[in-house]
Amino acid sequence: MVFLQLIAVLITLLGVLMIVVNRKPKNYPKGPLQFPLLGTLPQMMWHSQVKNKPRRLLHEKYRRRFGKVYSLRLGPYPVVVLTDHKLIREAWNNLQICGRPKLHGAAARTNGVVRGILFMDGEEWQEQRRFALRHLRDFGFGKRSMENLVMDEVTELIRGFRRDAGSPISTQTRFNVAVLNSLWSIVAGERYSHDDPILQEIIKSIHRSLEFRGLVFFFPWLKDIFPKLSGWEEYMKCMPLSYEFLNKFVKGRLAAYDGGEPEHFTDVFINEIRRTMDPNSSFYKERGEATLTATLLDLFVAGIETTSTSLTYTLLYLALFPEKQTKLHEEIDRVIGSRLPTLEDRKRMPYTEAMIQEVLRFSSLVPTGLVHKTLTDVTVGKYSVPKNHWIMANLQGVHHDPEIWGDPENFRPERFLSDDNEVLKHEALLPFSFGKRVCLGESLARDELFLFITGIFQVFDVQTDPNSPRPTTEQLNSNIIAIPKPHQLVLKERHKE
């Protein structure tokens, strides 16, 4: 009897707790049931880890049930999800919705203090973002000198592909070094051999850090109780590698650079550190040096895996849809012929441009963008969102919304071409996000994708391997970046003498 009474009390308590936990502020978006402490994590983990279904299907379910704006809770963090491109544009233009959550893992990357661009907000973020945008443009982004550097990488990549021509290969890790080198030349003025072991290690460490997920990000105390089981130990093993490599480079350059004509982005940054006398500035002395290392790390982390994986998707999709590849080949042969591609060609290659847009839409590489945080109480559309709430843009949901695209599950570059063969811009295409925090490397990424794709398809016909299982367009349930399932492709030389 006492036992039954105890159970009844417990059930009542739980019921009250559930009501309290699920109470929402006025005008706050609706969402699925939230559990005490865990929020909506149990349903999300059940969906992706037990049922092994793509996370995007769960977001689609919520969108159908609660509308284009809904709320979740990731452990202690309340999250509002936007799946409406107009609202995303409105929200991401509001500086008060452009904060970043201070996650434990973000500080652990850079010696315990958050610095740089990716995970910063407020004045320091604005100061650093403005500086990086201005000077990266001076040193490469969109410049002819950059084009030559990227083409050196494309040429070396093609040399490697030629060695494997005709045999099934996994292209998934093939682009990283070439992409890293292009970026490295701009920020540090040097490049590495494609099989340099240190680069391979750094790439692995960046890849593992992006892949890393787990409850420890939401419940940092888990790392103290279960350092191994929570995955923290593994995370801390791979994180410092790239930081230390960059820190060593920064220290070396600080010692070697005499303040003469700057050769690259790092030199300009060092000049700014030396010039800064204001102790409150993020460029000031040791703080400036740590910020430089963190900024370089941000560019690596944000720029390498994204561009490389987009190239992997391009090869995969064009192997799966050979009629689209034929159109690409035809345009390359007609406009470029056998000389090296240049950025000037972009204007005259609408099909290639449309195809790149479609790869970015179809793959939706960064499915929910990077999380933003509200810095004050804000209004998004008809909703009120309090300060310190996370806001996520469900970019993949927008990119696959049948109301917008009609046939979103078809890979159809032609959707971005007008009847006059002009490239169409679509306001719902937001692969680089939008507004105040729009991807800082968008122009570099677009230039790189163009040069790599035209360079590769000028030489190769990319096919599926008849002796391996046919690849699919399905993605792994990954963390920040959506990765294709492992697959093998065969590259065949088109004009072999």
Ligand code: HEM
């Ligand atoms: C296909 C390639 C790429 C895609 C799809 C992509 C996508 C994105 C997205 C969705 C964001 C989040 C923006 C937001 O918070 O709302 C972002 C941020 C960022 N990206 Fe990219 N990116 C790519 C390549 C690059 C490259 C090549 C670089 C650098 C060289 C780069 C540097 C950054 C940085 C620094 C941020 C943070 C901006 C900030 O917080 O203010 N990205 N990117």
